[in-house]
Amino acid sequence: MGSGKIKFAIIGAGVIAPLHARAIQLHPEAELVAIVDSVMEKAQKLADEYSVPFIYEHIDQLLQQCDVDAVCICLPSGLHSEVTIAAAEAGKHVLCEKPLDITLANMDGMIAACRNNNVKLATVFQKRTTELAIQTRQAVKEGKLGKLVLGDAYLKYYRSPEYYKSADWRGTWEVDGGGALMNQGVHGVDIIRWIMGDVDSVFAYAAPIVRDIEVEDTAVAVVRYKNGAFGVIQGATSVNPGQEPRFEIHGEHGSIIYADSGIKLWKTLDGEEPPAASSEHKAEGSDNPQAISEDGHYILIDDLIHAIREDREPLISGEEARKSVELILAIYESARTGKEIKL
CATH class of the missing domain: 3.40.50.720 (NAD(P)-binding Rossmann-like Domain)
Structure with a gap:
């Protein structure tokens, strides 16, 4: 070219x-x-x-x-x-x-x-292009938290009944492929897996608790990562008001907690100060799907x-993007069968 x-x-x-x-x-x-x-x-x-x-x-x-x-x-x-x-x-x-x-x-x-x-x-x-995600992943890769023990993603959005009525494909298995996790939460599922590494197994609950849709508006999953750490993934479009996505990474020697609005906790083995933000962070899309930069x-x-x-x-890449969907599909299978699902 x-x-x-x-x-x-x-x-x-x-x-x-x-x-x-x-x-x-x-x-x-x-x-x-x-x-x-x-x-x-x-x-x-x-x-x-x-x-x-x-x-x-x-x-x-x-x-x-x-x-x-x-x-x-x-x-x-x-x-x-x-x-x-x-x-x-x-x-x-x-x-x-x-x-x-x-x-x-x-x-x-x-x-x-x-x-x-x-x-x-x-x-x-x-979300992978944000400073916070890149800095957190780098710290984890460099071993600054020691052996990883917990990796949690809290993805609590609000989507109104009108949102689901705005297009006939929304909230359907056939075209949307799922609800709070597959559509909104997939960003956060991708991030936690990118930071923590691949997932070994999941056990989950998922259901439409408040919205009149066939897919889940609320989901919670317990995950076991291949590196031995555990974690929780919560995804919702039923939370009012919507909360900013939040990621909590804990190791034996330190912890990093961050949300769209910035770092909430940064404690590493080397005692470094948290990285300075070069731009102002703001919560994106937690209540309004169009509020994205x-x-x-x-x-x-x-x-x-x-x-x-x-x-x-x-x-x-496609192979990289496939992993978050594979994890969400395993969460759905666990919720449907009541069993732990190996990936």
Whole structure:
């Protein structure tokens, strides 16, 4: 690929698409050339807002008629694999919104299609780009907490009944793939697993306690990590008001607790002061799904561009993104069967 701009298309003009549009427009090496949505009015509205030249009703039209290098997939979770595979087979790189998809078979198909067609598959987990996550993971990797004993994620969001009624796919097994964990909590599930390492087994409860939906609005899981540590993952969209996501990492020699708003506790074996924040932290999306900054999306757009140019793996590859969904599916299986599930 030459030194020209990487041409992007956005597939799906819903709530998350403007974050991708802004990030692409801000990037000096990126150009947003097309929007695809089955509802043409939505595609047109987003295209007008960001001065995008082409709109299409279907991905096939985009792939046949438009010269693009990469696509951003902003569709409901259960539709990710079909579109990713079509894009990969047409030789397009893919940046897919979280979760990668909602079944292991679908995710494996996406990963294989991108590998076989020599295109990059990157995933949006923007919480991994935050200072707090990176600093915490680094401290853990460097052994600053000693042997890990506990790794907990508290992911207590609020989503109103109106939110679930706003689109017929929300809160369904078939297209949303789950509830509080698969849609909102997947970010935090990804973070705790990224910091603590892979999970060995889970035991969980999950149910719709207050919302009239088929998937869970409240879930709690006990996890055993492969390194021997234990942990708790709580996910909800039923908590009012929503709380900022919070991560608590404890080792025999120290502890780190942080939330979106900053570090709450930083005690390490070497007695170092907590790292200074270079930017102001704020809770994102705990009550309002649109209250998210595009900073993380910009970093991931930038990373994909460099992955393409340098022919390297993206920061968050398909294989890496698969792990959080595998864990959530195990939590659902445990809640359904009442058994501990080995991963």
